[in-house]
Amino acid sequence: MDTHLKRKLPIAVFRKPKESQLTAVFQFGEDLFRTADFQEKGFVFAPFHSEENAVLIKPDELHKVQVPSILPTQKGELKINDIDKEVHINLVKKGIEEISTGNLKKVILSRRVDYSSSKKPVEVLQKLLANYPNAYCYLFYHPKVGMWCGATPETLVHIKNGNLSTMSLAATLPYTANTKPEWGPKEIEEQKMVSDYIREKLEHTVANFEIGKTESVRAGxxxxxxxxVKGNLPANADIKKIIMALHPTPAVCGIPTQKAKEFIKKNEGYDRSFYTGFLGEINLNSPGEISLFxxxxxxxxSEGTASIYVGGGITAESNPESExxxxxxxxxxxxxxx
Ligand SMILES: C=C(O[C@@H]1C=C(C(=O)O)C=C[C@H]1O)C(=O)O
Structure with missing residues (x-):
């Protein structure tokens, strides 16, 4: 992996939630490929605004290894970057105002914060794997796109043997050991909006469509x-159509989708780039098997800098300080x- 990165060649390395197998997709050559219809084989990386097709890393070589067991790191003193607090609070207020006019029901508002860091990508990946066993951990690099990594709790869609599954994930509270969180009506409504959206998008395409019970899950x-959410795909299902119907859900964009997208583009004041896009394997293990997050x-x-991207869902009941x-x-x- 190190050698490949030193040679500035495209690579994607990932480990699925709760699994111990690490998969590395190596592309030899720096061409920037894109998927046309998700029938190709490889690893896709798609931005939030999907004017262009997702980037595709072709598996010229594929390696699967067991993740070496590494102990979670001790948490040291954390320096939280409070710069721009006012900027974010004002953005959230603007979102709430827009919602009060009836133009939007929900909108996800986010920011990017830059930290100086000289950590090596391989070391970052090792730490992600050790600290977040329940997340989808990955490292992505393409010389024409950049280097990204993360530990995401959210599935966009899994498809295998014609079975489809996804999830409705929203609402956030700090993790508390030994006690389950107490959700208020704001959070329950916020997550229900995502479930309703997924229902509307998939119910008529997918047979045996079913949304399971809502539960609290830990993410770090x-x-x-x-x-x-699950269902069965018809034999002739248009996979691209299904993926693009789900992306972006109101877990990361808002309701209604188009208006929320426009509000985000106009007001966030930065480019989300690949944050709140999606990524993962397509047809890598077997044809028709897709696993996107x-x-x-x-x-x-990037050189000496780590840019962290974060956001949260705003509804009529949101409080800017809490957000x-x-x-x-x-x-x-x-x-x-x-
Ligand atoms: C937008 C993010 O997370 C999403 C928004 C959430 C929320 O609004 O509570 C919760 C989970 C994710 O669906 C993020 O982590 O940046």
């Missing part, structure tokens, strides 16, 4: 609300690694 130092709890690594604390907590997932 946070709790979220999650419902598992939403790019959250992630960072972009600020929520994204600070979310940024700890990556800050703990640096």
């Amino acid at each position: 130092n946070l709790w979220h609300l999650k419902s598992e 939403v790019n959250l709890r992630c960072m972009e690594l 600020w604390i929520e994204i600070q907590n979310k940024s700890l997932t990556m800050l703990n690694i640096l």
